[in-house]
Amino acid sequence: MGKFVVSLRKNGDYQFNLKAGNGQVILTSQGYASKASCLNGIESVKKNSQNDARFDRKEAANGKPFFNLTATNGQIIGNSEMYESAAARENGITSVKKNAPDAEVVEELD
Numbered sequence: 587m588g589k590f591v592v593s594l595r596k597n598g599d600y601q602f603n604l605k606a607g608n609g610q611v612i613l614t615s616q617g618y619a620s621k622a623s624c625l626n627g628i629e630s631v632k633k634n635s636q637n638d639a640r641f642d643r644k645e646a647a648n649g650k651p652f653f654n655l656t657a658t659n660g661q662i663i664g665n666s667e668m669y670e671s672a673a674a675r676e677n678g679i680t681s682v683k684k685n686a687p688d689a690e691v692v693e694e695l696d
Contacts, residue, residue: 592692607685
């Protein structure tokens with residue numbers, strides 16, 4: 587079972603990571619000025635992760651595949667790590683689709 591981990595960045599912004607059941611981070615958010623905005627971002631991931639069209643498959647300048655998850659307005663709500671192959675990226679997307687909808691929210695704000 588996946589979980590969203592809410593934490594504070596060094597600059598005071600909130601962020602979340604979606605972790606798979608094995609603890610691996612599969613999606614990372616932008617920074618949010620408030621915890622409420624961060625929690626809204628999590629709800630957006632839960633909703634949008636079920637629509638394959640919301641996954642923007644990209645390739646970094648170094649050739650590594652990655653993806654962004656976007657909201658209905660086109661704003662990026664989370665991005666993945668860099669993968670070694672397009673197949674690995676697809677596995678990451680599948681993991682987000684599987685884990686996000688029912689993931690619990692855990693706060694690690696220390």
